[in-house]
Each structure stands twice: as structure tokens, then as C-alpha cells.
Amino acid sequence: MLTGKQKRYLRSHANQIKPIFQVGKTGVNDNMLTQISEALEKRELLKVSVLNNCLEDKDVVAEQLSKGTGAEIVQIIGNNIVLYKESKENKQLELP
Numbered sequence: 001m002l003t004g005k006q007k008r009y010l011r012s013h014a015n016q017i018k019p020i021f022q023v024g025k026t027g028v029n030d031n032m033l034t035q036i037s038e039a040l041e042k043r044e045l046l047k048v049s050v051l052n053n054c055l056e057d058k059d060v061v062a063e064q065l066s067k068g069t070g071a072e073i074v075q076i077i078g079n080n081i082v083l084y085k086e087s088k089e090n091k092q093l094e095l096p
Helices: 004-014 030-043 058-069
Strands: 021-023 045-050 072-077 080-084
Touching: 004 045, 004 072, 004 080, 021 030, 030 045, 030 058, 030 080, 045 058, 058 072, 058 080
Parallel strands: 021 045
Antiparallel strands: 045 080, 072 080
């Protein structure tokens, strides 16, 4: 579980990155979870965009992504979800 200070730190870093995944009307599937898990291992912090044609609520999508990848939800802002998972091999961010 992330503390408030850690979330603020991660939000400041996430401000500069662009979403690299999009969730559309098909929702979250196993292939997407696998790809996001691999991306989290390389980057640690990433944004996922929820498109307007997605049938599920963005909070539900965020929860599915978090459970499926084992990542922490840092922030849900607009239609973007910020996820963080500490990398085992490619550690880039040092949390306060």
C-alpha cells in the first residue's frame, strides 16, 4: 500500500508521461493484462486511457487492472488511470 507522500511523488512523475494503453468497448482482457504487466516491469509507472466507448466505469476498469497486474492505483484523473508496480530488475523510481 502506498502512503500519501509516495502517491504525490508518483503523481508528479506521471504528469509528464503519456498513456501507452487504451481500454475500449471490449474492456479488460487477459492479453491486455499480460502486456500491461510486462510494461510495468520495464517502466514501473504508466498511464492507461479509458476511451469513451468503454462499457464499464473507469473505477471498475482501474480495479480490474490493479488486481490483474498486481499494481497499485496511484490516481484516476479524467479518463486516465495511473498505475505503479515496483520492478524486480529495472528499478528506476526511488520512493520517499
